Amino acid sequence: MDIKYDFSSELVIPISYGSSEAIETGKWGFEKPETAFMTAPCQEVCPAGNPIPQFLYFAGEGRYKEAVEAILKENPFPGVCGRVCFHPCEKDCNRIQYDEAVSISAMERYIFDVTSNQHLDIHPLSHADSKRIAVVGSGPAGLSAAYFLRLLGYQVTLFEARKELGGVMRWGIPEYRLPKAILRKEIKRILQLSAIDVKTGMRVGEEISFEELNRFDAVFLSPGAGLILSLGIEGEDLKKVWIGGDVLDRINSGDKIRMGKEIIVIGGGNTAMDVARSALRLGSRVTVAYRRTRSEMPAIQDEIQEAEEEGVRFEFLLQPVKISLLKNKKIRVKFQRMRLRGRDHNNRPKAIPVQGAFLTRDADGLIKAVGEGVDLSWIPETLARNSLIDVNTSFITPHPKIFAGGDAIDQPRTIVTAIASGKKAAISIDLYLTGRTHDDVFPKIRVGNRGALSMEAYLSGRDDRNWSEPKDVVSYPQLNTLYFEHSKRTNMCKLDRHQALKSFSEVNLGLTTDEARLSALRCFSCGTCNYCFNCYFFCPEGVISLDPLHRTKGVDLDHCKGCGTCAKVCPRFVVHMKGLS
Amino acid sequence: MKEFLTGNHAVARAVRLCRTPLIAAYPITPQTPIYEKLSEWEASGELKGIMMRTESEHSAMAACIAASLTGVRTFTATSSQGIALMHEMLHFAAGCRVPVVMANVNRLLAAPWGFWADQLDSLSQRDTGWIQLYCENGQEALDSVIQAYKIAEQVFLPAMICLEAFFVSHFMETVEIPDQEQVDRFLPPLNLPHRFDIDKPGYLVPVVPPELYRKYKHMAQTSMNSVKEIATRVDREFREGFGRGYGNVEPMMLEDAEIAIVTAGSITSTARIAIKTLREQGHRVGLLKIRLFRPFPVEEIQQALVGKKKIAVIDRNISLGSGGIFCQELRAALVHSSDHTLTFNYIAGVGGTDVDPEVIEKIALDVMNRREPIDTPIWIMED
Numbered sequence: 001m002d003i004k005y006d007f008s009s010e011l012v013i014p015i016s017y018g019s020s021e022a023i024e025t026g027k028w029g030f031e032k033p034e035t036a037f038m039t040a041p042c043q044e045v046c047p048a049g050n051p052i053p054q055f056l057y058f059a060g061e062g063r064y065k066e067a068v069e070a071i072l073k074e075n076p077f078p079g080v081c082g083r084v085c086f087h088p089c090e091k092d093c094n095r096i097q098y099d100e101a102v103s104i105s106a107m108e109r110y111i112f113d114v115t116s117n118q119h120l121d122i123h124p125l126s127h128a129d130s131k132r133i134a135v136v137g138s139g140p141a142g143l144s145a146a147y148f149l150r151l152l153g154y155q156v157t158l159f160e161a162r163k164e165l166g167g168v169m170r171w172g173i174p175e176y177r178l179p180k181a182i183l184r185k186e187i188k189r190i191l192q193l194s195a196i197d198v199k200t201g202m203r204v205g206e207e208i209s210f211e212e213l214n215r216f217d218a219v220f221l222s223p224g225a226g227l228i229l230s231l232g233i234e235g236e237d238l239k240k241v242w243i244g245g246d247v248l249d250r251i252n253s254g255d256k257i258r259m260g261k262e263i264i265v266i267g268g269g270n271t272a273m274d275v276a277r278s279a280l281r282l283g284s285r286v287t288v289a290y291r292r293t294r295s296e297m298p299a300i301q302d303e304i305q306e307a308e309e310e311g312v313r314f315e316f317l318l319q320p321v322k323i324s325l326l327k328n329k330k331i332r333v334k335f336q337r338m339r340l341r342g343r344d345h346n347n348r349p350k351a352i353p354v355q356g357a358f359l360t361r362d363a364d365g366l367i368k369a370v371g372e373g374v375d376l377s378w379i380p381e382t383l384a385r386n387s388l389i390d391v392n393t394s395f396i397t398p399h400p401k402i403f404a405g406g407d408a409i410d411q412p413r414t415i416v417t418a419i420a421s422g423k424k425a426a427i428s429i430d431l432y433l434t435g436r437t438h439d440d441v442f443p444k445i446r447v448g449n450r451g452a453l454s455m456e457a458y459l460s461g462r463d464d465r466n467w468s469e470p471k472d473v474v475s476y477p478q479l480n481t482l483y484f485e486h487s488k489r490t491n492m493c494k495l496d497r498h499q500a501l502k503s504f505s506e507v508n509l510g511l512t513t514d515e516a517r518l519s520a521l522r523c524f525s526c527g528t529c530n531y532c533f534n535c536y537f538f539c540p541e542g543v544i545s546l547d548p549l550h551r552t553k554g555v556d557l558d559h560c561k562g563c564g565t566c567a568k569v570c571p572r573f574v575v576h577m578k579g580l581s
Numbered sequence: 582m583k584e585f586l587t588g589n590h591a592v593a594r595a596v597r598l599c600r601t602p603l604i605a606a607y608p609i610t611p612q613t614p615i616y617e618k619l620s621e622w623e624a625s626g627e628l629k630g631i632m633m634r635t636e637s638e639h640s641a642m643a644a645c646i647a648a649s650l651t652g653v654r655t656f657t658a659t660s661s662q663g664i665a666l667m668h669e670m671l672h673f674a675a676g677c678r679v680p681v682v683m684a685n686v687n688r689l690l691a692a693p694w695g696f697w698a699d700q701l702d703s704l705s706q707r708d709t710g711w712i713q714l715y716c717e718n719g720q721e722a723l724d725s726v727i728q729a730y731k732i733a734e735q736v737f738l739p740a741m742i743c744l745e746a747f748f749v750s751h752f753m754e755t756v757e758i759p760d761q762e763q764v765d766r767f768l769p770p771l772n773l774p775h776r777f778d779i780d781k782p783g784y785l786v787p788v789v790p791p792e793l794y795r796k797y798k799h800m801a802q803t804s805m806n807s808v809k810e811i812a813t814r815v816d817r818e819f820r821e822g823f824g825r826g827y828g829n830v831e832p833m834m835l836e837d838a839e840i841a842i843v844t845a846g847s848i849t850s851t852a853r854i855a856i857k858t859l860r861e862q863g864h865r866v867g868l869l870k871i872r873l874f875r876p877f878p879v880e881e882i883q884q885a886l887v888g889k890k891k892i893a894v895i896d897r898n899i900s901l902g903s904g905g906i907f908c909q910e911l912r913a914a915l916v917h918s919s920d921h922t923l924t925f926n927y928i929a930g931v932g933g934t935d936v937d938p939e940v941i942e943k944i945a946l947d948v949m950n951r952r953e954p955i956d957t958p959i960w961i962m963e964d
Contacts, residue, residue: 014787
């Protein structure tokens with residue numbers, strides 16, 4: 001060390017102009033810090049395994065392009081999911097235990113909306129002799145599978161029976177929840193990023209035979225569930241009895257329909273809510289009759305609440321048993337009164353009839369929305385089981401080169417589950433075509449323990465067939481909440497009720513720029529470093545270096561004494577102390 | 582210009598007059614009015630400096646040391662527990678040879694808890710290498726701040742001025758406020774070496790070998806010793822400029838006295854009255870006020886007390902197991918004097934108890950009756 005010992009000058013104190021770096025104080029320690037990213041519970045519960053802390057970090061920094069690129073690694077539909085997803089992520093948000101959940105869904109929507117016209121840096125892998133894959137059906141599962149298969153370097157041909165892409169997103173979800181313009185933008189971007197060979201107006205079984213799909217190296221089936229289910233009651237075929245899926249399809253096709261003043265909707269799922277709210281917009285008064293109670297309704301909670309707010313009435317524990325036409329051209333619906341008793345095979349409370357208890361309701365029309373079946377007429381019988389397409393946990397049908405996903409297989413019928421099945425099937429197809437089994441790989445690329453898989457994790461180990469162990473999930477007690485401040489959650493503004501009911505304009509208005517920024521910054525970023533610099537500031541040795549722009553971090557291990565301060569002060573459980581062996 | 586001010590506000594006024602660009606402090610009763618006044622002036626723009634609100638007195642002193650090393654004038658104020666917490670940094674300040682100036686309002690140290698006047702807080706920092714001046718009233722506190730900068734900046738050592746809680750800090754008195762130009766002439770803009778320089782980064786307080794440590798201590802001691810002479814000169818210049826002076830020590834009616842009462846701080850004012858009364862009664866009693874405590878003005882004290890028959894030192898402090906600290910120092914200063922005057926130590930005013938003229942008269946009469954030396958202190962209690 002170069003110490004200047006100055007007795008003569010006015011400095012009167014020793015000053016060192018050298019460095020004490022030569023002393024390797026790092027040798028004194030018994031532990032060293034390690035940064036290990038963890039899985040946040042929001043991410044774990046998302047069927048698509050969306051990298052939520054990561055995209056919220058970028059959004060909080062105003063780096064929206066990077067935010068959307070992060071989402072697109074795992075989910076090609078931020079614009080759709082940000083609008084119609086049932087967002088389980090918000091229910092499992094760790095922040096709920098502190099104050100209120102982060103507005104994840106609204107943020108996903110915002111990130112899509114502000115970047116929808118931007119050029120993105122996402123490039124498919126390239127293969128010299130890439131194999132060809134057919135995808136049947138262009139709903140969320142089909143488009144997701146096609147997108148990820150293209151990113152994996154395959155040539156993808158997408159067959160769609162109708163004239164436009166989108167499946168249930170295009171024909172089943174009303175405009176006021178998912179504007180067609182948004183969906184078109186989203187699909188356009190997917191096609192731009194992944195160059196899929198799209199064949200619309202090609203119904204397999206008609207324009208092209210199922211056998212012709214054999215010339216592809218693999219096939220992914222995602223026809224959706226569009227088959228009308230029958231109530232099995234008298235009067236069901238009356239002219240004034242509408243079918244939920246048809247009603248939505250016709251409205252989404254631009255048909256002008258008149259339904260009458262008083263409408264009864266039968267059902268408790270999303271279709272029931274969508275038709276009920278659509279009927280309100282067409283000028284009807286609407287009553288939803290459901291055979292169980294509100295808490296058993298399978299529809300998304302937000303939708304039930306919004307339907308209530310808009311004026312839909314609900315009558316519970318009613319099952320229609322007969323529909324008859326009255327002389328005044330109205331219909332009369334006879335309902336059996338039900339009660340809940342015991343549980344069915346899905347562990348849902350069972351509705352059973354109350355002996356002799358009936359009531360009637362008169363209306364101008366009735367809409368059946370009791371669920372949809374899968375049309376299996378065009379596929380070989382061997383692929384079907386229990387009226388669905390039969391797949392195993394890797395989305396493989398009994399035919400080894402045929403895969404399936406979406407609403408046609410046995411899984412919850414939500415957009416995000418369909419997207420997730422498309423992604424998982426794409427990985428499964430890649431494993432099949434490269435001669436590997438999923439058993440070794442799926443457990444390594446899982447996002448937590450609830451079924452989601454990570455495409456990014458898959459790609460990271462794909463080349464050398466070596467995947468690191470999956471990350472653990474961060475629980476609330478593992479966070480150091482001392483460094484957080486309480487704040488209110490921001491919800492999106494909505495169209496006022498009267499305004500909303502006048503047209504099919506989108507009800508949720510999205511976040512403002514400021515709201516979005518603040519919402520993103522509310523994220524605890526559980527398990528993901530968001531460069532809060534706590535470790536940097538608290539490190540007594542000054543041996544930590546962080547570069548948020550290039551997303552790098554480092555510890556000068558030659559001088560880290562292993563005191564563990566960085567691990568203690570990390571609010572998000574990213575820094576962990578590891579003993580030296 | 583005369584103003585009716587508390588001792589605290591007189592100190593704040595002095596800091597402003599000295600154009601101190603960096604103040605770092607933490608509030609503590611009874612010093613807080615200094616802090617508040619300076620903050621108020623910072624907010625109104627009357628104080629042309631930075632008022633750093635630190636999270637502790639320890640940090641306040643660290644900030645003053647660092648700032649001073651960049652070559653600027655600095656100030657802090659504290660009291661009692663605050664100066665106790667600052668202890669470690671007081672050594673650093675002296676060791677780093679920074680002319681930081683501090684006002685310490687003498688308040689008792691816990692436990693038990695209290696806010697009252699007692700000099701033990703600053704006296705127990707006597708070995709930290711700080712210059713210490715004990716002030717009798719608000720005027721002297723104001724003047725001593727100005728003098729302290731001038732002394733400290735010549736010897737590169739920190740200086741604290743001490744004023745007692747409430748008796749000085751909160752009592753309002755008429756205080757003569759010097760003109761700014763006059764102060765500017767007396768205390769020109771500071772030109773200290775920039776020992777912290779961002780263009781030439783260095784590390785202070787490096788490890789030094791034993792011989793060097795001794796060398797730096799020896800240098801500091803030499804500088805400290807020179808303070809007695811420098812303080813005398815600065816006080817003389819001050820008297821010439823402002824018409825007031827205090828000396829390192831101040832004798833009163835001492836020349837022909839047989840008995841000397843020795844005081845420091847506010848008790849001196851009371852003693853001045855008591856001495857007059859005693860004189861009127863025909864007792865040959867005089868007074869010696871000690872203002873400069875570090876360095877201890879040994880020679881001046883020896884000179885002032887030569888030939889006295891008895892000495893009574895009144896201490897508003899107690900070093901448990903020994904006695905009053907001023908008395909210890911005074912006895913040590915006189916140990917080589919030929920006649921070995923009998924010196925008695927009276928503990929009075931500890932914990933902020935009142936020392937009125939009658940108490941001092943009582944002490945004087947007590948001394949007169951004593952024939953035998955006594956090593957232990959004599960406590961003055963209420964009857």
